[in-house]
Amino acid sequence: MLYETEEAHRAVAKTARDMPPSKTDYAIDARGLHKIYRAQKGQPAKEALGGIDLRVKRGSIFALLGPNGAGKSTFINILGGLTIKSGGRVRIWGFDIDVNPREARAAIGIVPQELHIDPFFTPREILDLQAGLYGVPRRERRTDEILRLLSLEDKADAYSRTLSGGMRRRLMVMKAMVHAPPILVLDEPTAGVDIELRRQLWAHVRQMNAEGVTIILTTHYLEEAEALCDRIAIIDDGAVIAEGATSDLVGQMDAKQLVITPEARLARVPSMPPDVEARLDGEGRLRVHYHPRSVKMAVILSALSDAGVVVADMTTREPALEDLFVRLTRGAGGSDSSDGGDFFGGEI
Ligand SMILES: Nc1ncnc2c1ncn2[C@@H]1O[C@H](COP(=O)(O)OP(=O)(O)O)[C@@H](O)[C@H]1O
Numbered sequence: 559m560l561y562e563t564e565e566a567h568r569a570v571a572k573t574a575r576d577m578p579p580s581k582t583d584y585a586i587d588a589r590g591l592h593k594i595y596r597a598q599k600g601q602p603a604k605e606a607l608g609g610i611d612l613r614v615k616r617g618s619i620f621a622l623l624g625p626n627g628a629g630k631s632t633f634i635n636i637l638g639g640l641t642i643k644s645g646g647r648v649r650i651w652g653f654d655i656d657v658n659p660r661e662a663r664a665a666i667g668i669v670p671q672e673l674h675i676d677p678f679f680t681p682r683e684i685l686d687l688q689a690g691l692y693g694v695p696r697r698e699r700r701t702d703e704i705l706r707l708l709s710l711e712d713k714a715d716a717y718s719r720t721l722s723g724g725m726r727r728r729l730m731v732m733k734a735m736v737h738a739p740p741i742l743v744l745d746e747p748t749a750g751v752d753i754e755l756r757r758q759l760w761a762h763v764r765q766m767n768a769e770g771v772t773i774i775l776t777t778h779y780l781e782e783a784e785a786l787c788d789r790i791a792i793i794d795d796g797a798v799i800a801e802g803a804t805s806d807l808v809g810q811m812d813a814k815q816l817v818i819t820p821e822a823r824l825a826r827v828p829s830m831p832p833d834v835e836a837r838l839d840g841e842g843r844l845r846v847h848y849h850p851r852s853v854k855m856a857v858i859l860s861a862l863s864d865a866g867v868v869v870a871d872m873t874t875r876e877p878a879l880e881d882l883f884v885r886l887t888r889g890a891g892g893s894d895s896s897d898g899g900d901f902f903g904g905e906i
């Protein structure tokens with residue numbers, strides 16, 4: 559539950575229904591957002607957000623992508639009023655959370671990372687209860703519509719304890735939507751969820767977005783951000799290290815590595831097609847770096863064959879999110895060190 563008292567819920571729900579269109583193009587506008595968790599028994603203070611700027615356009619599906627501990631949930635929980643920021647400003651749907659907290663909170667529905675569902679209530683009861691807490695009048699309730707939107711009509715009257723994991727997760731999404739917020743935030747919606755359920759959830763998210771809901775989700779799966787989101791902010795250690803259109807960011811990862819073990823030790827690096835870099839490593843393997851969008855592997859292999867190289871073994875390596883992190887935090891362009899674990903220099 560987001561708010562302490564029923565009155566608070568009521569007040570919020572009323573403003574949600576009376577919500578004027580956003581005064582800005584941004585659903586979320588955070589500036590210099592800062593969070594320090596105070597030191598606790600044995601634990602030192604932790605700066606979870608180091609003053610980040612982040613804007614999310616209305617109507618988008620936006621991913622906050624980053625490894626565990628990056629600060630994603632901290633950011634989300636500040637938006638939802640569950641965590642108090644240490645500094646900076648946040649506007650939700652144009653409302654400053656310090657100046658118009660009620661309107662700001664009414665504009666957003668948060669699906670937290672952990673699932674809490676009362677096993678002895680049915681989905682319909684849970685949604686009705688939540689709508690009641692938000693003070694949504696009966697005639698304005700959208701229980702059936704929400705059940706339909708998330709494909710849970712069949713289970714509307716079943717005990718929640720009989721629901722599968724995926725259904726429970728959808729129920730949490732529905733709870734966040736009873737007050738019809740224009741912004742829906744999903745914190746790690748598919749962590750620990752199998753591939754089939756993940757795809758179902760993606761379909762629901764897309765549908766809600768098509769109905770006009772601005773979606774923000776956190777994830778540590780690059781694939782999820784790539785498949786679902788039009789923009790991605792990569793967050794690491796409390797800082798935004800990259801932000802942009804999904805296609806631009808993924809384009810930065812148009813890089814692949816081939817590691818070739820030749821039959822006979824090579825005296826020198828064979829000549830390679832343009833835009834392909836090759837070097838010999840300490841073990842006599844040839845490491846070839848190329849951009850698969852513009853250079854086909856077959857071209858590289860035929861160049862090797864032309865140079866008389868007989869391939870005994872070959873492996874490829876795709877860049878992973880961590881590699882992008884490493885590259886971004888080291889500055890643009892690939893490093894060529896052979897000590898780190900990054901894509902351009904790492905071991906396989
Ligand atoms: N209540 C808390 N008290 C102290 N430290 C916290 C608390 N919540 C999170 N942290 C720390 O803040 C950092 C960011 O955590 P979190 O926002 O949960 O990251 P993410 O959601 O990206 O995994 C982590 O180092 C985490 O241990």
Ligand SMILES: [Mg+2]
Pocket residue numbers: 630631632671745746
């Ligand atoms: Mg988290």
